[in-house]
Amino acid sequence: MEVQNSEFFEQIRTLVVDDDGNCLLIIATLLKQSKFEVTIVKSAKYALSVLRSSGLSFDLVITKVHMPEMNDFQLQQEIAKDFGIPIVCEFIIFYILHKTRISFLFKTFGS
Numbered sequence: 001m002e003v004q005n006s007e008f009f010e011q012i013r014t015l016v017v018d019d020d021g022n023c024l025l026i027i028a029t030l031l032k033q034s035k036f037e038v039t040i041v042k043s044a045k046y047a048l049s050v051l052r053s054s055g056l057s058f059d060l061v062i063t064k065v066h067m068p069e070m071n072d073f074q075l076q077q078e079i080a081k082d083f084g085i086p087i088v089c090e091f092i093i094f095y096i097l098h099k100t101r102i103s104f105l106f107k108t109f110g111s
Contacts, residue, residue, distance in 0.1 A: 012059045017044055023064065
């Protein structure tokens with residue numbers, strides 16, 4: 001599948017948060033193919049640390065809903081309070097992929 005690239009997407013710095021390395025890899029790969037600038041982290045707490053101390057500014061955060069230590073809703077509250085960055089839940093990305101007929105095999109919940 002060829003991805004249409006745009007200068008607009010090349011300017012979007014995105015932080016992707018997921019405790020599952022496979023999901024991180026898939027989302028990061030798709031975003032990079034569209035020329036997004038992507039940073040990945042494996043926990044909500046580390047995401048907050050990156051936002052607070054890395055010196056990087058992000059335009060978008062994509063996050064998994066259920067994670068250990070802090071869930072997506074808690075992360076959203078912290079980001080809204082301190083940074084005001086838009087957040088997209090990961091399942092929205094997978095829904096869009098499903099609607100565009102791109103399929104992946106994922107592990108089931110609880111496995």
